[in-house]
Amino acid sequence: MAATIRSFSSLYGATLLMVLAAGLLTTYLGLKLASMDVAKVWIGAMMSAYYLGLVLGSKIGHRLIARVGHIRAFVASAGVVTASALGHALVEQLEIWLVLRLIVGMCMMCQYMVLESWLNEQADSKNRGTIFASYMIVSYLGLVLGQGAMSLNPELTIKPLLLVAICFALCIVPLALTRRIHPQPLKPAPLQIKVFWQKVPQSLTTIAMAGVIVGSFYGLAPAFAASQGMNTEQVAAYMATTVMAGLLAQWPMGKLSDRVRRSRLIRTNSVILGILVLAMALLPLSGWLQLGFTFVFGVFAFTLYPLGAALANQNIEQHERVALSATILLTFGLGASIGPLLASAFMQLGGSNMLYAFMAAVAALLFVRLQQVNYQQKQQEKIAPKDYMMAAGDLVGSPLAAALDPRVDQTTVDAQMRSARYPQSDDVPAPADEQAQFELDLSLQEPGVVKVPDPQSTPDKPVD
Template identity: 65%
Template sequence: MTSKSPYRSFSALFLTTLLMLVAQGSLSTYLGLSLAQQNVDSVWIGAMMSCYYFGLVLGSKLGHKVIARVGHIRAFVASAAIVSACATSHVLTQQLEIWLVMRVIVGMGMMCQYMVLESWLNEQSESSQRGTVFAAYMITSYLGMIGGQIMLSQFPALGIAPLLIISMCYSLCIVPIALTTRIHPAPLQPAPLKILAFWKLVPQSLTAVTVAGMMAGSFYGLAPAYAASKGMTTEQVTLFMSTTILAGLLAQWPMGKISDRIPRGRILRFNAAALTILTLFIALLPLSGIGLIVATFFYGILAFTLYPIASAFANQNVEQNDRVALSATILLTFGLGASLGPLLASTLMQLIGPAMLYAFISCCAFSLFLRLLRVNYTQKQAKRMMEEQQNAQFKMGSGDLVSSPLAAALDPRVDQDVVTAQMRDDDFIATRQQVPAGYDEDIDFQAIEDDYDSLTNTYRTAKTPADS
């Protein structure tokens, strides 16, 4: 059970998260700036980020097995040690192929660490405090990423010093969680994946999650190179990145409140349309200085709120027992999008120019907008057709005799012999005589014959006055 103050109760996990994200936030920017300074092709920079997110996807499966086998703390310690060693290895070699392998391993280790922290917080926070706990976790994560950018700004020439500090943060994040006095959470149970089923159930949400992943992967991996191509110094690049991340942090709470009042599908369409216009302006206009900072601030507000809104939109449309599987599907979808985005964006940047980063993001946002419009229209049409069918099924007749065989019986224009022949099904009687007794206990043939005789007598009684 948690204490009255969730911040104090989970202080060790929050401190671990802060140190871990300081290292992660600065490492991605460091690699992008380092490769840009060496005039390495943009494709390699994009591949670095794609490999990281590909590692996250792989780690989502491996992490469950490791945590179930050795427990949360041991899994976290082992992952942090491996990630720390991979970060330091960038000092030892400039071989880009080896860097790609290291990024995959870092992604796998980071996913295992995320799973330890989030499953721990989710299990041991009380229901009345879970929202507060995870809000604090997200704020801590954003502050850690901003802190990583600030740390990196103190080393304009880059060098090996930032990598050493990054490695130190990855190592030190072990200490709070290793010394915590909290009870260890229960081992994780693998969550089943129902990708196709959820794509049919919540297509708008998963489309938005995919595009949000493509945008996030492209921005974190290639924005430092884009900013460096605009002539920014290391300090200005880190300010550029910090401003975008800070905007995303500040937008989480108010956007969450807005999404509770306005339909989330409508907010997703608005964000997609606004992102299309904003990023197109960034790509086409020669923005620099304060103008570019303001533009990236609004980009952070719109782009970094796509994922939480889409996730909430998906969860409101599924049953409670499907939400664990949905969370696994959302994480996998986001990771796949984030793996693909940097590769495509970096290829365009290499062929056409750095501005294609935001042109690519604009195309992604526009595609998302069109997709959301189409799915929303299709769902509304299907809902309207279902309502019309339901209404048609419950329409009442003009009288009880409209659909009754007596309607024909009471009509003086109908010949009695014709009606009798039509009401008496000779084929049915012949078939009935061939069925063995007791063949189907669910069908009461005697009751059917009695009803028929009663209906015939009623017909004759009703018909006689008309003949007289």
Template identity: 60%
Template sequence: MSTKSPYRSFSALFLTTLLMLVAQGSLSTYLGLSLAQQNVDSIWIGALMSCYYLGLVLGSKLGHKVIAQVGHIRAFVASAAIVSACAMTHVLTNQLEIWLLMRIIVGMGMMCQYMVLESWLNEQTESSQRGTVFAFYMITSYLGMIGGQLMLSQFPELGISPLLIISMCYSLCIVPIALTKRIHPAPLQPAPLKILAFWRQVPQSLTAVTVAGMMAGSFYGLAPAYAASKGMETEQVTLFMSMTILAGLLAQWPMGKISDRIPRSRILRFNAAALTILTLLIALLPLTGIALLLATFCYGILAFTLYPIASAFANQNVEQNDRVALSATILLTFGLGACFGPLLASTLMQFIGPVMLYAFISCCAFTLFLRLLRVNYTQKQVKRMLDQQQNAQFKMGSGDLVSSPLAAALDPRVDEDTVMTQMHDEDFIATRRQVPAGYDEDIEQEVADDSFDALVISESESANQSNN
């Protein structure tokens, strides 16, 4: 690995990723356009995308078992064959219930394929090249999705030809990984899920991941139908989708650099506020042509960077040995958000109109902004209360007595009435319990206090004893 370029070392995996994403990117758009041309209710289009993400969620558990039992390459080959067959099923029948089932199976197969590729890259990439390898992996993924849109633009009447090419790409993506000369990675170990624990520890990040999932699922599933409702032809719809995905691709590197210099919580709040305004304008104004393409380009920059920033924000606030479990929780959270988002958006579009796609996204972004503001305000209030309780130069001892509010009450430097009030204030204790150290980057705190939770519990117990 050290004597070769990382691009050459993993060229087979990158080519597999490219072919796989060409098929996936074009299939989602094809199904949305096909149903829109048939004047099928929007709720069915949203349900198709929701079923795909439901399949991703279910496939995360199944994929681990399959890869552990038969190995990476056999698991990938089997999954790709099943996904290819499901794509061709859309040629054989127009029954929507069967299409929903096929989308669930495709989601499960795609998750298994993603797990094979990403675990392979994770295991065999040197630490010094990990960032480069995964950056190229993400670039390849985005290029594949753009290529899928461009391929679809060559078939304005749709028909079965795009589905034949999609099935061919799903089949051909097996070839590079099956013929690779690289050593096979070790079987995957199931990652434990600690959803509630992580929601208490990094609620800002997981809230942003959930909203990002709702936006992504709604956009990929319903944006083609929205564009078609604006009178766009197939070529214009694919250009509309390509511009948005291209914006997300171009924004990854500069936004990553910015997030290394500016607190990520501030960037999340800015993105949420900007998305609220932008999507509301798209919903309310009769944008067409260049103006609409420019608006969707800006949307791609803001929306497609929410997930990576939130993921990085979450990882910086957990210990190294918790990051595998955190990654599993993030993927599950994103998948659940992407399941519910298209269903809600499509229901609104069905009863009110296509503009409700962006109105729904605007509501999601505004809710995220309010949530982030509240969390940041709560953290600052808690820190201010803590600063009032103890002098910065006073060193706390050990034991239950000195770690409780009663010890602060005995300290002549602390106002006794304030401490006694807080000892009996259950809301104050509950608030501190919910906000761990390092909860928000905007708080000036050089070293996170890992014993925060234990301190809060001790104070709560001492307060209960005082009440008794």
């Protein structure tokens, strides 16, 4: 295992630096906008622009990687992100910041595609789980370190932006010096959104709502924490605690989903999450109690996406997985783009606590929708045609049924068929010779149907 991780150390190092910079930049902008006392809608719009950039960047990234290769595409994207991060220090016009966030999202999606496609191609069935589990751990660790870096620079000066730029610049180095063979150019996966929404509606609904909740938290939780009277170090600790909870919950929640039905587990998750965030919106929390609540929030909020993705992959065929992955990423990105805008509008109208009230409404909506889809699927299963149906009609009581039973002797079957065709009764006497048998055959035929024996056929000779 250690050797496998070391062989991908260059990719993991680039991931750690890149995610650290992204987490630090997101928290810095949230706190900076809150200190500027701008409308909450602007804070939500900044985060929505980032996730919208992720959605748009999926298409641009495919074309860029196919055109110049993985390493060059990563280097170019890192350069643009570095310049965009420093651009926040040059101007304070919100419209320019909105465009910069969009550009950062597009370029970071290209970087994510380079790293994940590289890992996916060079991993095999024996170590794929270990490699991607390590990748997720490094990603969450980068987010936590990003919040810690914010606490080391409590003043909202240019220093955090310089650190962001340094990390984005340094993430180029591991890939530029790697000795691993870079993967083949990407082939765009076809989007089949309507097909998958019909096939796995519970999964995609869960992923969309998870995007709304997670996007709202990342974009607006720093502003919420600042409005509660927390200083920069406390805000960083608040964010780091939540992200760490999401990291620690991945493995146990995954093991639990292997034992409990995932659809039921997702519904239970949504109920607990809804009650929890409603309490966070209504109760006057502070100090360690508030950190405890946000830790539990991270456990249930950050496991919705992997549970939905696992449920989706469980119900589709192997050849559909690539197209499903593209649909999942698009669905999550759209949810994360819409969530901060709606949550910021709620906060603008009802105060900062409305962030968690909005999440409670989303969790309730998710539960109701999942219940509805689950009920519809059960009704369809009841009326669906069965693979096996009980036989009915004349065949059940016919002697021909005995001919289909391998346990019955053939001689017995012939005797039953003959007795059924020529019953010994007063109306139809048994034939005495061949001529009588022919006349009896004619009398038993349906009106208008005449069966004439073949003149060239010879009657069977009796067997001694």
